[in-house]
Amino acid sequence: MTSPHLAERALQEAAESASLLPPPQAAHLRGCGLCQGRVATYQHLFTAAAQLPPPAFKFDLTANVLAQLPRPRPALPWVLSGVAALVLGVVVAFVVLFGGLLIPVFQGLSSRLGAGLVVMTGLLVAGQCLELLARHRRQMRLLAFS
Amino acid sequence: MSNPNLTTSPATDQQLVALVLRGNTAAFRQIVQRTEGLVTQMVFKMIRHPADRPDVAQEVYLKVFKNLAGFKFQSKLSTWVGQIAYNTCLHYLEKKQLVLVDLSEQKPDDSLEEGRSPPSALVAGPDYDPETALFGQDLASILSIAIEQLPPLYRTLIALYHQQELSYEEIAQITSLPDGTVKNYLFRARKLLKQHLLANYQRDDL
Numbered sequence: 406m407t408s409p410h411l412a413e414r415a416l417q418e419a420a421e422s423a424s425l426l427p428p429p430q431a432a433h434l435r436g437c438g439l440c441q442g443r444v445a446t447y448q449h450l451f452t453a454a455a456q457l458p459p460p461a462f463k464f465d466l467t468a469n470v471l472a473q474l475p476r477p478r479p480a481l482p483w484v485l486s487g488v489a490a491l492v493l494g495v496v497v498a499f500v501v502l503f504g505g506l507l508i509p510v511f512q513g514l515s516s517r518l519g520a521g522l523v524v525m526t527g528l529l530v531a532g533q534c535l536e537l538l539a540r541h542r543r544q545m546r547l548l549a550f551s
Numbered sequence: 552m553s554n555p556n557l558t559t560s561p562a563t564d565q566q567l568v569a570l571v572l573r574g575n576t577a578a579f580r581q582i583v584q585r586t587e588g589l590v591t592q593m594v595f596k597m598i599r600h601p602a603d604r605p606d607v608a609q610e611v612y613l614k615v616f617k618n619l620a621g622f623k624f625q626s627k628l629s630t631w632v633g634q635i636a637y638n639t640c641l642h643y644l645e646k647k648q649l650v651l652v653d654l655s656e657q658k659p660d661d662s663l664e665e666g667r668s669p670p671s672a673l674v675a676g677p678d679y680d681p682e683t684a685l686f687g688q689d690l691a692s693i694l695s696i697a698i699e700q701l702p703p704l705y706r707t708l709i710a711l712y713h714q715q716e717l718s719y720e721e722i723a724q725i726t727s728l729p730d731g732t733v734k735n736y737l738f739r740a741r742k743l744l745k746q747h748l749l750a751n752y753q754r755d756d757l
Contacts, residue, residue, distance in 0.1 A: 447745065459591070460595035
């Protein structure tokens with residue numbers, strides 16, 4: 406036999422599947438007992454590796470993971486919804502009962518004071534919006550892939 | 552919270568992810584159960600210290616849960632979970648300043664390349680019977696020991712390819728290594744294993 410023995414890489418390829426070898430190497434393998442023995446060694450190695458018992462934790466990983474999951478929070482908790490409804494009810498009742506008295510009060514306000522109130526309200530709303538935005542960004546950062 | 556889809560037929564990745572995002576814990580249980588083998592293999596192979604493995608494995612799944620909304624189905628869900636497991640283990644190794652692959656082992660061993668004679672420890676004679684040689688002993692235990700002596704990345708590749716039966720492409724996706732590098736590392740890992748086994752066999756035989 407004049408062709409060189411199969412290199413280690415070819416031996417491994419042949420052990421996976423003889424069809425992976427180029428024809429000259431496949432022909433060598435068919436006629437070479439030494440290379441066949443080496444290929445068989447790798448085949449036994451691969452078989453044994455595939456049959457090794459898989460590692461396992463001594464505890465129930467699934468149960469542990471599920472126990473640690475953050476509890477999902479409803480978008481609008483019931484308590485918060487109740488409080489908001491109560492506050493809204495009080496405001497509506499106040500407006501219905503004393504709305505007639507409030508109109509002259511606002512009519513008597515100077516235009517500067519009115520403008521000031523509008524600006525103050527605008528600032529409060531803007532502040533609330535910024536805080537909501539910051540909270541949203543914080544939550545998105547938590548979701549980001551680390 | 553139960554869902555009839557989960558009990559009557561195996562749910563697809565998309566169905567499971569959609570259910571989890573709607574707050575279905577049973578769906579996440581299925582994801583964990585489907586990928587537990589892969590994650591456990593990777594954690595055991597990459598983390599040598601047994602006491603650290605449970606924390607790392609649980610951290611993997613907490614990351615999966617937190618980031619599930621960002622999963623875009625560009626790969627199988629199990630591959631994505633494997634990526635998270637690999638990166639989490641990698642982060643652990645970096646924190647502990649441990650080496651994934653010893654660079655000294657990356658030099659190609661030319662002595663085994665085409666047409667050259669291998670070292671005597673690897674030589675199998677014409678009457679060499681590998682079955683007698685390797686199965687005459689407790690191959691599984693010798694192999695386990697040999698695998699343990701490999702660098703973490705090699706151990707992981709052997710487990711992913713031969714035990715989890717993943718393709719080169721899937722392993723490349725999980726490890727973010729090029730296909731060629733995966734094949735090359737796997738080749739070296741198997742060669743080291745064979746060397747260890749044959750050396751071990753000869754020592755016992757003498």
